[in-house]
Amino acid sequence: MITILNFSPRTNGINDKICDMLCDGFTETKVNYQCIKLRELTIHECSNCRSCMKSPGDDVGTCHLTDDMSQFIKSILQSKCIIMSSPINCYDLPSKLQVILERMSIFCHWSDDMYAPKVRLMPHDIKGILITTSAMPGVMVPLVTKARKTFRLFAKPLRVKRITYYHLGFKGRATDMTVTEKDKKTVRCIVEKLAHDAVATA
Numbered sequence: 001m002i003t004i005l006n007f008s009p010r011t012n013g014i015n016d017k018i019c020d021m022l023c024d025g026f027t028e029t030k031v032n033y034q035c036i037k038l039r040e041l042t043i044h045e046c047s048n049c050r051s052c053m054k055s056p057g058d059d060v061g062t063c064h065l066t067d068d069m070s071q072f073i074k075s076i077l078q079s080k081c082i083i084m085s086s087p088i089n090c091y092d093l094p095s096k097l098q099v100i101l102e103r104m105s106i107f108c109h110w111s112d113d114m115y116a117p118k119v120r121l122m123p124h125d126i127k128g129i130l131i132t133t134s135a136m137p138g139v140m141v142p143l144v145t146k147a148r149k150t151f152r153l154f155a156k157p158l159r160v161k162r163i164t165y166y167h168l169g170f171k172g173r174a175t176d177m178t179v180t181e182k183d184k185k186t187v188r189c190i191v192e193k194l195a196h197d198a199v200a201t202a
Helices: 014-028 069-076 095-107 138-144 147-158 181-200
Strands: 002-006 033-037 081-087 126-133 160-168
Touching: 002 014, 002 069, 014 033, 014 081, 014 126, 014 181, 033 069, 069 095, 081 147, 081 181, 095 147, 126 147, 126 181, 138 147, 138 160, 147 160, 160 181
Parallel strands: 002 033, 002 081, 081 126, 126 160
Antiparallel strands: none
């Protein structure tokens, strides 16, 4: 299963178009996938009660909050690869990801006699791909933003160790909200690589 995470709050924006292309590509190559639009999920802020971290072992903890977070986690844990498509907002990934990061304390064990939490061991490795869109040139993203670091924070408890980055720049003006031929080539390369990997591991 490949999971596409669309972190854009904007409907019909450039990230929606990129995700649609990914979905079309995986459908055409008969690769099993799911696409999740984070703007359609209700995920509450962490209450910092730490109850989800009290149980020992490697089973994911249980949060007392009732929302879409548990289903979101269940979905991504079914994945062999996670593709996050996201805009850059104020030199970082969108704030909704910060809320998710705080709620991902379920992946840690922290008993009352421990100084710091210990990350639980997940049963399998997952590949990670980060696609960002921003007004700045793509080459500037790893230099002046925290996007890669934030994605690695998201990836660590999921045991995502192999991460590939694609930074699509010059997407700030209204006239730039189109998928260029270069962007299409990038998406095709992603689809072809993952389709090949899926066949190789079948």
